[in-house]
Amino acid sequence: MSSAEPIGPAGGPARAILVGVDFGGRGPFDASLDELALLAESAGDVAVARVIARRKAPDAALFVGSGKADEIKALVQGHQAEAVLFDQALSPAQQRNLEQHLGVAVADRTMLILEIFAARAQSHEGKLQVELARLQYLATRLVRRWSHLERQQGGIGTRGGPGEAQIELDRRMIDERIKTVKRRLESVKKQRKTQRRARERNQTFRVSLVGYTNAGKSTLFNALVKARSYAADQLFATLDTTTRQLYLEEVGRAVSLSDTVGFIRDLPHKLVEAFEATLQEAADADLLLHVVDCSSPVLDEQMAEVERVLEEIGAGQVTQVLVFNKLDRLEPSQRPRVLRDMIERAGGQRVPRVFVSAIDGTGLAELRQVLTEAVGGTLDPDLNAPHRPPIEVDSAGESAASTLDLPSTGTHDSFAS
Incomplete structure (x- = not known):
């Protein structure tokens, strides 16, 4: 069971299809995809359609299954979309397979948040923190991303084809950069610790x-x-x-x-x-x-x-x-x-x-x-302050006279995750 909700034509450089999958209570799910739409907007994308799919478990290859992937592909072509954004995290293999199947860029919620953070960070520390997170994310997505290059194993004493060499080179460069950024962040951490100690001495x-x-x-x-x-x-x-x-x-x-x-x-x-x-x-x-x-x-x-x-x-x-x-x-x-x-x-x-x-x-x-x-x-x-009971809502949707008049969003005394 699924639904696709066209949003209508929209301008902008990046037209995106939003996709959310309901796994039946296994993990958080936003049925409206409103938050994903806000994330897309913050990243500079324009949502042109929303797709809701329902599955018992993620498809190992395409996350949403082949039938739903075909439906999304038709929406991509119909709306001339340039990207598909998923509200859940995708594995590297799922992201690669979806990009090949849909013919457009595919990003999950994690990548979208990282892009926003990268665009918004202003301080040297903030930029280092975002760079580290992005590098760690990219390091898991190098495998088989070089399908246009040969990846056949070579003869005795060789490491592999040019594709394998490119992957190893990229991985080595990312690993070295991660080490450098971590060293710089350790220095920042020490500076902050010194500042906190100074505040403690001043009893701030x-x-x-x-x-x-x-x-x-x-x-x-x-x-x-x-x-x-x-x-x-x-x-x-x-x-x-x-x-x-x-x-x-x-x-x-x-x-x-x-x-x-x-x-x-x-x-x-x-x-x-x-x-x-x-x-x-x-x-x-x-x-x-x-x-x-x-x-x-x-x-x-x-x-x-x-x-x-x-x-x-x-x-x-x-x-x-x-x-x-x-x-x-x-x-x-x-x-x-x-x-x-x-x-x-x-x-x-x-x-x-x-x-x-x-x-x-x-x-x-x-x-x-x-x-x-x-x-x-x-x-x-x-x-x-006097204790106030949880907000109660009567059958007409209005708050009871003995309680605070807040919107009927449920009780507000539970923080259970």
Whole structure:
């Protein structure tokens, strides 16, 4: 069972077909492919059709099977598409076979994210981190990519045909470059460690903004510290960590506030490894401001993905405050009656939650108060805010009178991944 949804004609240099495969609950699946479309747009591509396939397991050769591959090929020809983008990761063999079958470039979600990161990285450190991840990705995709060259085994004492020689040469060059980039990143890591030690000696309270990409972290960062960090309504608008001092008048001291790279579903593991030096800012923080787009219809899934990555980088136990941003995007009837309350995480742990709009400033005073209490050591869940039950929705789709008036996106007290 599958469906193909034409999107219509579109301009642009790269017309792409989007493909998602539902394996029946085995792994995350975006039935709308909206996030893949945003990724494609961020990479400079234009989606001209969407294809949804349903399978019990991936096809070893073509991922979607030969019949679905033929359907995609017809769409490619009908829309004059130049690329096919898959929402799941493809093996090197599957990518090669699909390119041969479809006659156009094929990229998976991992490659798309890497391309966006490569285009957005600005600092020397960010460029090194992205280069390392891309090289590690490419290193697994050299095998049999030189089909136009001879690959027959030669005689005694020979290494193989010219194709084999080209593959070995490329692999050797990539391996050497990976070693060089890793050495440079180790140097950057040591510099960051020195900076963190200096902050520790000065007893600086460290706060890091974390969250799903496009949740508004950079906009909130700018609103809090009056900075001019780049912020835009797009995925991965900024990749480089920015740190500024935020002065809190109530305690008469400044805290160190860092804006970090956003997370996303299926963030490539190699990319997480490459950004270790940057993400270490979150793991070493005294407090995490977990920024959430409260207008997102899938905010529970996005919050769970952020929690998963935080666990992966060793930041799962750092104290959190949930910041539900983009309050201005909610209809008046959907907005909460109070801007600050408590919410339960998995395991029954209660954490503060603040509703804000980084655009119009709503809730920023409450957020600064939470930061003041965290620095002063008085951020006690039982003393600072009343407990609010999970949001309940009645049969008409409206929130119950005794709860907060938020969009009916499910309960917001679960972080289980």
